[in-house]
Structure formats: structure tokens, C-alpha cells
Amino acid sequence: MTNARSSYDELATADWLHLTEGERVRWAGRPSWLTILVSVAAGVGVALVGIVLTVWLLGTTVPTWIAYLPLLLVLLGAGQVGVAYLNWIRLLYVITDEEIYVKHGLISRDVTQIRLDRVQNTAYKQSAIERLFSFGDVRVYTAGTSTEDVTFSSVPNPEEVKRTLTQLLSENRTPQSSGGV
Template sequence: MSRPTPSTPATTHPDWLHLSGEENVVWESRPHPVTMGVRVPIGLALVLVGFAVAAWSVTDGGVGGLSLVGVALVVLGIALVLVQYVVWTNTRYVITSEELYKKRGIVSRNVTQFRIDRVQNTALEQDVLGRLLGYGDLTIYTAGSGDPELTFERTPEPERANGALNEQLGKLVDRDRSGERSRSRNRST
């Protein structure tokens, strides 16, 4: 007796990512966790200090003003960490077979999007800390603009992102060349 195979669920994409026809996602990431910065360790330190202050004040004679200060430090620390985490999780970088996307925002959303065929040049930058921790900036320049069009800041494993983009650019060049050859053959016949 054979078992029925479960159907493969359709890949769902967020509502801000508009894929067309044969377009597919080739690379997707959010910034490296280091992007959350020093606010996360500061928030965690506030939580620890708040617990220590609250625990010390309770054992020293009941709940009082110092206990409330400890609780306030805990709440402030948790809020600081949560805000940084939410900002981090709501920043996305996407490379598809046809377009580049950078999405930011929690309450309001800012999505930068442009076609890969507009890419003129890319630059991959990593400082010493970025090399040690595995992040870097991938900057994309487009035709007709001397300024960067888009930067994926503090991208984890930036070589993979750059490789995925270069692969798509190579496919685009190959498609253009094969199209030119077929047009040339059609003209000569």
C-alpha cells in the first residue's frame, strides 16, 4: 500500500515583495545581529542591575522605592532590547532573479526596489571587525548614477550576497548575448 505524498506548499512571500512570472528569490537576509549595536548589551545590563537592585531592596526590608527603581530598570532594559530586536527583524535584503529589494520599517514601511539590469557596478566593503564577525556592506551602483543606488549594510556573509548578485548579472549578460546572436542570425537569413 502506498502512502499519499503531501503536496508541497506554495512558497509565500511578504506582501512588500512583488515577484513576477518566472522571478524567484536567489538570496535573502536581514542585517548581521551586530547591527542591533550597543543598545542590546546596555539593555541586558539594565535588566541585570534592575533585578539585583530589586532583589537587594526586598531582602533589606520589604518593597520600597528602591524596589520600584529596580523594576523600572528591568522594564527599561527589556524595552530597549525589544525595540532594537524589532527594528532588526523588520529590515530585509532580497535579491531575486530580476530585482533587488531593501525593506525597512516597523510602523511605516520603506521598500527600495530596482531591476538587476540597471546594475552597473558593485562594491563589497569589510572592515577588520566585519571580517572577524562575518559581515560587510554590499553597495550597488546603477547606470547613469555616480552615487550608490542601494547599500545592504552589515550583511552577514557578504560574499554570498555578492556572489548571488554576480550570478544573476552573468545570467543577464548570457541572455543578452544569446538574444543578440539570434537577432543577428534572423537578419542574415
């Protein structure tokens, strides 16, 4: 947990994350790395096919320039792996004591920010496969016309994310009185 806390501290200095004094990051994450596994595996497979074909063709009597053509498959496979990784890393979800953030983009950015007091309800959903691999969607339902519902897609341990949100919503809705009835 020390690593997670230190990465939360680093996240607090992000220029797109606007924390008030005393506000802390409670959870941050991306979609599960398993969501890009098929694309990465396919890209690696295409690259390996390119390498094997090149080695095989170099052992035949075809012209050398033709033998090196399958190396284009290596570039294609590496490109597929790179695109899958960049699509994965460009999406970040953050829950603080007071707000929910969804950040899309690496160079350009699209940041959705929702105050917790606008959240009406939360839910999470997992298919059988997602349960097996411990990831799923967390849905946040908001109130008001200027806010939008948000889905944390394919996040690891969605029940933990929902539990964090439920706890924060409970804390935010509990009256902060020092005495009384």
C-alpha cells in the same frame, strides 16, 4: 538550505514583493544579528541591575515602595532590547532573478526596487572586525537618474551576496540566442 528555500517561498507571497512569472528569490537577508548584540547585551545588563538592586533593597530597612523602584530599570532594559530587535527586523534585503528590493518598516513601509539591468557595478566592504565575524556592506551602483545606489548594510557573508549579484548580472547580460556565430 531547505529551510532557506522554504523561507524564500514564503517571501514570494509578500504583498510588497512583485515577482513576475518564473522569477525566483535568489537571496534574502537582514543585517547580521551581531549588529544588535551590544544593544541587547546592554538592555539585559540594565534589567539585571534592576533585579539585583530590588532583591538587595528588599533585604534592607528601606520602605518597600523604594525597594521596588529599581524594577523600572527592568522595564528600561526590556524596552531597549525590544527596540533593538524591532529596528533589526524592520529591514529586509531581497535579490531576485530580475530585481533588488530593500524594505524598511513593519507597519508603514518604504520599499526600494531596482531592476538588475540598471545595476552597473557591485562591491563589498568589511572592516577587520566585520571580517572576523563574517558580515559587511554590499554596495550596488546603478545607472540612470531615477534610480539610487543601494547599500546592504552589515549583511552576513557579504562576499556570498556579491557573488550572487555578480552571477545574476552575468546571466542577465549574456545574450539569449539559440544559435549563431
